[in-house]
Amino acid sequence: MTTGDLPVVGAFVDGLRITTRDTLVSLDPSTGLPCARVSRCGPAEVDHAVTAARTAYEGVWRRTTAAERASACRAVAAILHAHRRELAELECLDTGKPIGQAYTDADVAARYFAYYAGTVEALFGQTLLNHPDLLAYTLPEPHGVCGHIIPWNYPMQITARTLAPALAAGNTCVLKPAEDACLTPVRIVELAHEAGLPPGVLNVVPGTGAQAGAALAAHPDIDHLAFTGSRATGQAVMIAAARTIVPVTLELGGKSPHLVFPDYDPASAVPLIVASITEHAGQNCSAGSRVLVHRDVHAQLSAAVARAFTALRIGPGTTDPDLGPLISARQRATVLGHIDAGRTCARLVTGGRVPDAPQLRGGFFVEPTLFDDVPPDAAIARREIFGPVLCMTAFDSAAEAVALANATTYGLSAGVWTRDVGLAHALARELRVSQVFVNNYSAAGGVELPFGGYRQSGFGREKGFAALLEYTRVKAVAIRVDGDLFLPGGSSG
Template identity: 65%
Template sequence: MPLEMALIDGKRVPTKQWIDVLDPATAAVFARVARCGPAHVEEAVSAARSAYEKSWRFTTPAERARICRDIARGIGAERARLAALETRDTGKPISQSFTDVDVAARYFEFYAGAVEALSGESFLPERDLLAFTIREPYGVCGHIIPWNYPLQVAARTLAPALAAGNCCVLKPAEDAPLTSLALGEIALAAGLPAGVLNVVPGYGEEAGAALTSHPDVDHLAFTGSREVGEAVMTAAARNIVTVTLELGGKSPHIVLPDFDAERAVPLIVGSITEHAGQNCSAGSRLLVHESVHQELVTELASHFARLRIGPGSTDPDLGPLISAKQRARVLEYLDQARRECVLVTGGGLPKGDEFETGFYVEPTILDQVTPAHRVFNEEIFGPVLCVSTFASLEDAVELAEHTSYGLSAGVWTSDVSTAHWLARRLRVGQVFINNYSAAGGVELPFGGYRSSGIGVEKGFEALREYTRCKTVALHTGTRHLSRGK
């Protein structure tokens, strides 16, 4: 059984204690990973600070861009291995893991090009005063990433941070740490200097807490639950450092009577079943106009009935949840919802000998869900679609806004004016009109309103997120000669 070590200052570092890594499809231990604690985090932050002060801060954008491109090539060269590892680690279907690998490579490609376009502004506020701004890296950034998209989210946060000139300490989730460690090795092989990227797997209350409270970390990036996000933000406040927080969502689809069912239905299904619904941007609430409610629910139930469930390695439509703990969480929500709502399909464990091991849950549709129900308001993080009806656009907006989250929304209508009206009124970071993509493409800025987080990831905006603005004002001392002399 492989023992995966931490990666600190360019070296593989063992620990005295280890964390078992389970295959969600079988519940079997298939690897062990280093269990880092405060001492390892201290060593990693020290290595990152040294690398930043001695070399990385002085590299040019062109140098950093070259290394980022080489990391992208390294990810591509390891495409099959990384995808298989991601599926084994998270349980997701292998085709989704291949997509995650490709997207991870694209992040490094994108920021390699984008960083060379990063610039400040110049001003002439007075006759003898030239002022301009410089975008500078923070220094040492701490990154805490989730278990649902470990490779993709690691790349999403690391690529702009490294391209901008920061050094990084990455704490992957204990449930799915393996591709983060593989990414660290690929970055070293691509020429990233020792100490610029350090990977310290471990538990949140040990390694994570040590990283967020470390006084020599200049910026924190966290993706995960609101509860942990609050703890990260509290720790950052004590050290007066900035944060980027992506804290989940309860994203609605708003379906109007003139929607295109042929286009909408497969995307609505995919948005809640991708990675078994373990997706911050999952379209978990369906707000449908009462005139087309029954038609749409019937069609969705037909699609759900045809979904294939199984181990991620067989590339089903739906793989297992990440852990027994997560499955128990989802089943608790479903137990309560069955007493309050109308169960259309699913609602329990899939039947069959092949599902006796592993952490599977049936894809589920709940109808007649109202704001009074827990499943309407809280992020379940499983393949559960909650259906509610509305009579007017104002009702739809009120329902969409009822939760504290504001990450994404889908709008389905043939009327461009109506779509624009809704897009302007929905307090969410992303509005998808007649399409739905979990967080959109690499180039599209991604952030949340309200409880969904602070800051913007992806796109060119992320480079600003990982830099700070310095103003320089120069008195030119120009002597004004009188005319004719």
């Protein structure tokens, strides 16, 4: 099949599928071969989508009740669940992730819409008893038209986690997926329309960041921006938002640590430590990419993780391996560059190479890699690698562990492994992250758990009830009540 014979995935705007003359070619990361062509939208298509979203917001969506929006979200959840196999297979093809992980992503995407269907009717204002002659209350209102720019690592999950609360809160949306992984975001928006959403409420415009992404971030009729991706691009989004003065939610990656104490059996922590850095080949903002371990159990944990890494099955996503490919040749080159830098300052325990198995040639694979005795100031200990690379460092005290954990510019998640409940609570207070997992680790947490950045990991909160608040703004209303009407001699009306 030539590139010209590939199916074309179009944009979806105002309830209609549209295609552009120019297209992007999507590659299957497991093979490096083209798998689809995608419409390459630019400023004209973005403007069309924003106009459609504004028309839908002013004409229909802002006047819907919370109950009506909850019903719409339940319908979207149901249709996503009904199409879970199709969506999982598309995600596996487009991102290379193991098919089992892709099925999980499909289920979680549906759950986001179900969750916000169940919570939006609990979104209330407040009555403010601040003066006897005033009836004062607050109204949580939607922003209006929201722009959403998402990355390539979890396109299904992040599409749902950003669109569902925005939609439930009463906003209309324009989504710009990453050019490396557009297939499932486009399909989700199409399915949402099939579930009964009015035209223009959800729109998707695939394209490059320099064209479609920049046009969306700078559009003067956007009322709120949500961005997940790299720090450099997040800064560009902030600059664009500053020019139009709109609020922004940013999630910009992390360097999340595990803190392992000697009272916890290291062997019991290994499976989740390994999973947290190998899920989707470590391409996860809250991947547990650092292990800080007490010196008393350091050697034991290092050996156990190394054994687990060497036992992992590496393969194409369709074979449901333990470890699939990276998203692109470019990302693999970036990861290998970090590994080469790590060899100069730390001890490479295992991995660090491109697998040479014949069935993996052509795909963008890297072996799971463990560095030990990593200096705290090393680049691999501070920078987000976004690949299956784990850095291990020993500590001697809880205070030192906290200092090491906080010694990056990021702050998303952390895992604490200890049987000491008091210590666990103390560490939860001291760690500068939005999520602390004690004796477990769930990358980015569940649907219900608020998630977001400290410091250069960004700001604002996604997931949980906090996301509904993120997609609303508060209006205060104060009505004067004339108390004289009810006093002796007052007017009877």
